[in-house]
Every structure is written in C-alpha cells, then in structure tokens.
Amino acid sequence: MLELLNRSAIAAGRAIMEIYSAGPAVTYKEDTSPVTDADHRAERIILAELAAAFPDIPVVAEEAVAAGHVPDIAGKSFFLVDPLDGTKEFVERNSHFTVNIALIEDGAPVAGVVHAPALGVIYAASGGTAGKATVEGDRAAGWQSIGCRKCGDRPLALTSRWHNSIETLGYLAEHGIIDHEAVGSSLKFCLLAEGYADLYPRFSRTMEWDTAAGDAILRAAGGETRTAEGQPLTYGKCNQANDSDFANPWFIARGKM
Template identity: 55%
Template sequence: MNDISPNGLDGDALLRVMEEAAIAAGLAIMEIYAGGFDVLLKDDCSPVTQADKAAEAIILAALRKATPDISIVAEEEMSEGRAPAHLGDCFYLVDPLDGTREFIGRNGDFTVNIALIDRGVPIFGVVYAPVRGLLFSGAPGEAREVAVDAKGSRGASRLIAVRDCPAQMIAVASRSHRTSATDDYLTGFDIAECVSVGSSLKFCLLARGEADIYPRFGPTMEWDTAAGDAVLRAAGGGTWTPEGRLLAYGKPHFKNSFFIARGKWSPVFS
C-alpha cells in the first residue's frame, strides 16, 4: 500500500492498529448504547457520555502501545486540559465518539474517528460506524470500505472512490449543526438533493461516490474532521477552506476554519 513508516511500523501495520482500535472502541460504545447511560455537559456545554470516555481509553491504550513516540490529541483528554507536552510533525487526532448527539438520540449516525497527521496532512484515517457495521479506512492512494459484524469480525471489503461530478449534485449537510450560511452557499449550485447525516459519515458518503459536496459553515475541531478527510483524500477528493486552500491540521487550538469537502469537481471553485 505504501512505504510510510512512522515509529518503525510500515503503513499497512499502522493502519491495521488504527482499524482494530476503532473496532474495539465501537464494541464498547455499542455495549453502552444497548443499555442506559448518563449524559453530562462539558465546559463548552457539549454533551459527553460514558461511551465517549470508554472508547477513548481503548484507543489511547492501543495507539500508545503500538507507537509510544507519536503524540495523541484526543477530544476528551483535551476537554480535561490534558494536551500533549510536545506535538511534533507526526501526531494522531482522535474523536472516540463523533456524533454524541446522534448517539444520545439513538439514530445511529455516530462514528469512531482516528487519524494520523504528518506535517499538516491527514495521511491515514479510520472511520468506524458501528451501527451501520461499516469501517472506512484511507491511506495514500487507497480508500476502502469494510463490513464489520456485531462481534467486531471483518467481512467483505471493497475499494471506494469519489465519482465524477454530475450536472445535478448531491449535497450532504450536518444533521445537528446545519446553518443558514450552509443553505446560502448551496444555492449557488444545481443541487438535486441535500442529505442530512450526522458525524464524519458525511465525508464517507463523498468518498464512496454517493454525494458530491459537503460545506460546513460552523465551528468544528480538527479531531471532528481529520479521519473523514483522510478517507476522502485517499478516495480522490479533498477538503478546502472557502479561500481554496487544502484544510491543514495542527492549527492553533486545533480549531478548523469553515470548509468545503468535495469529491471530483471541476472547476475547483465556482
């Protein structure tokens, strides 16, 4: 697949570690999802549950065992003030439960996100949607979708890629955070349908060729987008700022600008 070797692991081995960590976290999430759980509010008033914390603990343990020299920026640790002492050019971004509101609402649109960043670029990414039983992974030049059963065992696997942009595009937008600015932006295009989906699944719909554009004119953090962006880039698409620059990672406070994620689309900007 590739010859990138952070911390001595080849790319295939590293991606496998990330995939297995995401699946294990997903199993823990589903166990809590099937029972009862409490909902707390963090300092920024966003919700958090036992599932967020349990999933993050599993992922951190797996990544630190396999690659102890690579720093990890994880959402729940960051919310508790535990940032890495030294970041470096290569680091992980982890969102253990992307779409906590979807998890609480029990609509299934939540994911486990793990990405590896190298000099601002998301080069490896894993998005696991446990309710859908789908694992999306991306590495340079290859994006893949893998079926995963309720016990965490892998099934059928296939390569995925963005599609050629049709005359009438399909857009995806946030289920919980859609803004009027998003709707205003989309009026500039011939949109046949706008699908509301939660979490990083929006990136995955573009990556598998089922949608064409995902604009986000609202606040996001890098751990919200990095894994999905890595999958999308591996599938032939990308994520840009409104000014036309590829979205970069490792920014101050890990806050994203507004962005537009796309599959194949020419011209790049209208």
C-alpha cells in the same frame, strides 16, 4: 499501522454499543455539547492501544483535550482521535455516530479509520487508497476499494443534521444546488468517498478530531477538503489568533468536481 487502527476502532465501537444498548449517562461540557460514558470508555481503549503500539507518536484526543491534556506536537506526526463523533446522534439513538482515528503528517491526514458501529461498517485509508468493509464481531471483512464519483449536472450535497447554518444554505442557493441530505458525524466524508454524494459544505464550527479521519479517507478516494478561501484544510492548528487550538475554519469537502 492501519490494521491496528482498525482493531482499535472496532474495540471502541463494541464498548460504545454496550453502553448504547444499556442507555448512556449524559453530561455536558462548558460549550454545552453532550458527553457520555461511551465517549470516555472508547477513548481509554483507543489511547491504550495507541500508546502500546506507537509510544513515540503523540495523540490529540477530544476528551483528553477537554480535560486539559494536550501533548507537544510541534514538528511531529501525531494521531487525532474522536472516540465518539456524533454524540447527539448517539444520545438520540440515531445510527449516525462514528469512531474516528487519523494520523497527521506535515499538517495533512495521511491515514484514517472511521467506524460506524451501529451500522456495522468501517472505512479506512492509507497510502492513497481507501476502502470499506463490514464489521463482524471483532474484525472487518469483505474489504472493497472505494472512490469518489464524477459530479454530474445535479450534485447531491450533504449537510450537518445538528449544526446546519444560514451560511451553508446560502452557499447551496448561490451555487444552484437543489438536492441536499442531512447526515450526522464524519459519515458525510465517507459518503463522498464512496461516491454516494458530491459535496459537503460546512459553515459552522468543527474541531480537527471531527474531520481528520474522514478527510483522510476522502482524499485517498480522490476528493479534497478546502477552506472557504480555497486552501487545503490543515491539521495541528495551535495558537490561533481568532480561535481555540485545533478549531477548523469553514470548509467545503468535495468528490471529483
């Protein structure tokens, strides 16, 4: 399965880069977030690949959900897909955008792929192991195992480039965290997983497809993602009393603390 997810993410990444080079057409959703022709084209590629290989596993995909297409996932394993995470990064021609595909079982991300096509790297995890490779053409090469680092006396935090908040800054100040760096998209989870940084507090809105693949990689690398109340972040959150389907609460992702 992981090999198929890697191939799908790389194929989607190639399509994204073709549009990136030509210049994307940008529209805006009801929540004012941007969406491009790259989002739609990448999602079509991934959905076709998943449907052909795993016809019995439902797929929750960002643009499909925005169009009102939500599969029945009650009691089922399912895929979560964000075809272009960091659309603002893409539009602004920053390299920190990713393709995210994750498999969810019993509310937890058990496999995931995060591909950063502009950086030429891909991260993947399943079975409790995580790795990173370079992307050359249509394949990943030079896989290396990755793992979270032990947090030292002066931790490095990662924050959202576009969606930072007063609450996030307050958390950093409260915990005496001086060093922090703004990074776009799900790359924040991957940087924790490979031992570049120590924690990622997120006290602003995210959706499950934004986080699932990176979270799978982080957990396999020895880290964790917990809500502000200290519970593991779960997936498949539908019929929420105070928020929309698949919306995440605030959370803190961290390496080995």
